[in-house]
Amino acid sequence: MPEKKQNLSKNNPSSFELDLAKEIKKRGPLTVAEYMEKAVSHYYASKDPFGENGDFITAPEISQMFGEMIGAWFVDVWLQMGQPQNVQLIELGPGRGTLMADIMRTMSAWPELKEAVTIHLVEQSPQLRQAQAQALKAYKPTWHDRIEDVPQGFSFIVANEFFDALPIHQFKKSKGEWKERGIGFDDVQNEFIFTFMDPTIDIPSIMPASFLAANEGSIFEISPASLSVFEQLCKRISDNTGAGLIVDYGHSVPGLGDTLQSIARHKYSDVLEAPGTKDITAHVDFSLLKAVGDSLVDIHGPVTQGEFLASLGIGARAEALTEQATPEQRKDIMTALHRLTSVKEMGMLFKVLGLVSNGSDIVPAGFSDDQSHDED
Ligand code: SAH
Numbered sequence: 001m002p003e004k005k006q007n008l009s010k011n012n013p014s015s016f017e018l019d020l021a022k023e024i025k026k027r028g029p030l031t032v033a034e035y036m037e038k039a040v041s042h043y044y045a046s047k048d049p050f051g052e053n054g055d056f057i058t059a060p061e062i063s064q065m066f067g068e069m070i071g072a073w074f075v076d077v078w079l080q081m082g083q084p085q086n087v088q089l090i091e092l093g094p095g096r097g098t099l100m101a102d103i104m105r106t107m108s109a110w111p112e113l114k115e116a117v118t119i120h121l122v123e124q125s126p127q128l129r130q131a132q133a134q135a136l137k138a139y140k141p142t143w144h145d146r147i148e149d150v151p152q153g154f155s156f157i158v159a160n161e162f163f164d165a166l167p168i169h170q171f172k173k174s175k176g177e178w179k180e181r182g183i184g185f186d187d188v189q190n191e192f193i194f195t196f197m198d199p200t201i202d203i204p205s206i207m208p209a210s211f212l213a214a215n216e217g218s219i220f221e222i223s224p225a226s227l228s229v230f231e232q233l234c235k236r237i238s239d240n241t242g243a244g245l246i247v248d249y250g251h252s253v254p255g256l257g258d259t260l261q262s263i264a265r266h267k268y269s270d271v272l273e274a275p276g277t278k279d280i281t282a283h284v285d286f287s288l289l290k291a292v293g294d295s296l297v298d299i300h301g302p303v304t305q306g307e308f309l310a311s312l313g314i315g316a317r318a319e320a321l322t323e324q325a326t327p328e329q330r331k332d333i334m335t336a337l338h339r340l341t342s343v344k345e346m347g348m349l350f351k352v353l354g355l356v357s358n359g360s361d362i363v364p365a366g367f368s369d370d371q372s373h374d375e376d
Contacts, residue, residue, distance in 0.1 A: 016275070020039075020275060021192070024183065024184060025185055028182075028197070030183045033167035035183040035275065036167040036168065045125045046127065046276070055264050055279055058095060063336035063339075063340060065317050065333075066340055067099045067105075068103075069314050069317070070099065071102060071104070071106025072312055081362065085112075085116050087156055089118070089119050089155075089158075090155055092158075092162040096135060097121075100119065103158070104119075117139075119139050122150070152236070155242035156242055161249075163223075163250075164248050164282060165280075166229065168222060168260065169181075169222055172219050173217060173218045176216070179196040182197035183272070194272070221260075223284075223285070226288075230246075230289045230292055234292070237356075237357050238296040242357060243356045245355075246289070248284040250283040251286065252351065255285075263278065264278035286301075286302045299353060300355070304343075304347060305340065306341040308366040315337070318334065354367050
């Protein structure tokens, strides 16, 4: 039985939407992961979603201070690692290129590091590649479809709000049994619907045993795509030495619940309505990422974004910036600081995971107490 319905954009369905409906009618339901993957890649390939006039705003787009703190983190690790002379700086899902530009500006205060760096961007969207080329033309970046395609070598890897865009599978407890959730199409009502389908993953092998007996209606999510990219990334750091910073929103301990969400024009929107015209994301399960990478690299955190940025000195940086600022600019800087660090805004839900090669004795900045936070 369908549990939830949402009309196709009846007045003006896109050809993408019509093709998706046709595919489902022909093949049967898609997994939530297939639906998400198709909708998200179409969305990023067809528009620039960022900023006040777009659909959502990310930390680097809020303020240069975010990228400066990330840049400072890598400078510190580079110094601790004995200033290696060839550094591949890799970003996954670089959006408009703003974070990388801020990192490079910060690194430029260390000319030897600036000289040592080559930039590698892992981006699928042709439109965003163009925006990145514009923002980073001084640094001559190279683009890749997948992290596996980046040449081997000492690597610094950064990803902000990348893993939340990777597809998840959903499972729901219904009539006493765990079932995979799929996306179907209701021909009569002309709308996408949630439905159930034969499981594409062996459920007991991926679910923590304590969840097997969960209440009726519970939802369990897993993102094999995220785990696979994260494993690649850890393997690269382990094989070549290096470090990484993953920033995303999500939870530090395994949990049940439906976190699939869509945001359009800065408001929550139905994930089944007008796929391909808006972003679809899900919470990142940091505990699973850690489990996958633990044997390959030293993993620090996750710590909350608020704590991380505070310990990197974002407060002092904001003060310094306000010194030459007009009252108007001063207000903007303090508002940005609040948005990035306040527990009510991005400070708590967003978390930071630090990775450094095994056995390197590095104490990376920002993770000194190294406690996981279980608030959500
Ligand atoms: N890091 C940026 C953008 C976050 S949005 C910022 O903080 O502003 C997600 C980014 O990941 C976009 O650049 C999107 O095109 C890219 N992306 C999403 N799925 C991807 C995939 N499977 N492979 C490569 N890039 C992907």
